[in-house]
Amino acid sequence: MHTSPCSSQSLTNLRFTNRFTTQLPADPSSENTRRQVYRACYSRVMPVTTTNPQLVAYSREVADLLGLDQEDCTSELFTRVFSGNQLLPGMDAHAMCYGGHQFGNWAGQLGDGRAINLGEIINCQGEHWTLQLKGAGPTPYSRHADGLAVLRSSLREFLCSEAMFHLGVPTTRALSLILTGDTVERDMFYNGHPQEEPGAVVCRLSPSFIRFGNFELFTARGEIDLLKQLADFTIRTHFPHLGRPKPAVYSLWFDEICRLTAELMVHWLRVGFVHGVMNTDNMSILGLTIDYGPYGWLEDYDPTWTPNITDAQGRRYCYGRQPIIAHWNLAQLANALYPLVGETEPFEQSLQKFNRYFEQSWQSMMAGKLGLTVFEPDTDRPLVEDLLHLLAAVETDMTLFFRQLALVPTAMEKQTADRCAPLHIALYQPEQLDSAYQDKLSAWLLRYCNRVRRDGLPDQERQKKMNAINPLYVLRNYLAQLAIEQATDGEYTLVNELLEVLRSPYTEQPGKEQFAEKRPEWARHRPGCSMLSCSS
Ligand SMILES: Nc1ncnc2c1ncn2[C@@H]1O[C@H](COP(=O)(O)OP(=O)(O)OP(=O)(O)O)[C@@H](O)[C@H]1O
């Protein structure tokens, strides 16, 4: 039974503060027609009514943030509200106006084309959370599309948001996954064969959904007074420790965004997450992971891998390029914020500092993954680089490799075979290993063991430390796909079981071994498991 920590709250007495809509300029038109919206941060818009909403799953941790207990979450009212069929008193539904650079090109106005913010609440711990429905119907920003979302992409967003949270990765959260009872037409592979799919809505939560693109659009349009209003609002509301907005504070703020973004990239690399569409409209101003679209998890370690078939040619957003792209995106944000400061130097310095923030944070993350208490650049950089070459040289499951590395005995008298044995589980084709590779792996392990002994942590302690940073359970692409196939047939056991397992990604869970296994062979090239499109 899930009870709420705030006994006073329930769905009907959520306290709405709505700072975004009360403090920032609204679109004067309330017409829900697709159009360019000028001189406004958002447009008020009603979610579309759905035919027969049905709750598939909800996150009890997110419900806790709202003070909702199990009874609230399984009530009819909950399903009505979080499918978009009913607004609660105090809600102020709106879509945000933003632009963005997509695949390196300025795309102009984008905006929430299918996301609708219901409002901002304050909970009993004094935290502010904005509630947002994704897939809730058209808005003025929907351009040529329908404003809807399908079950497969919504289920992926719901599960991954929560999985990332439990992994300790900054992220927007997901409260609920609700089937709408309506069908949505999608051409999943863009090959001229559209199909009817079940529609769904996810309710997301975040302290803010403001993106780099919100600022970019105002600057691109020369709406500098609005740029200033939004920047001042963001600093006052989300970065109050930086002081009252003024040019020096805008620079400090940008520097902090660089630091938060660098840290986010290090987390993604640590857990093997590939976002898939790092356009500037998908970059959170708070350094959170936002927009779980054609994302994927590295199975065999390959820095050039991306699950997004739309990006298969250029691989702009592949695993290994994510930090470089983050830097590029930050440079676009710097251009957008420049009119507030009037000089380029502070931005250039922060962009350079991004590299330092990233490098420092990456080093301590890698030390952690290897179970070292300190990263000694002279020895550990080549040690890590050689390891990453080895991982890429033969198909090696990244997640399992680091868990198994924790089991390698480091005592000097150990035989090479004993050292290598734990790692075999992580290999996809152990029978195909040649002796040159095996020699290299043994030589690397010997260096590693010497380094660990010099570092001084006993094996058991090292294992504990490594297992707290190297997850055992991640949302493997094929697991999400299996849950989708089941849910499409009206069966929600797997989505709920995955939600449960992914709550403790670092802890071995007896009976849940199948969720920690390597990708099975059938999933190697299967759509949804290794390839995803932006169609969602
Ligand atoms: N089905 C749709 N209907 C209307 N607009 C859409 C739809 N799908 C995407 N868009 C819009 O296209 C732009 C880029 O889409 P992208 O795939 O990055 O975002 P998204 O998945 O819709 O949402 P978010 O970034 O909020 O998670 C955004 O402006 C988005 O709102």
Ligand SMILES: [Mg+2]
């Ligand atoms: Mg998006």
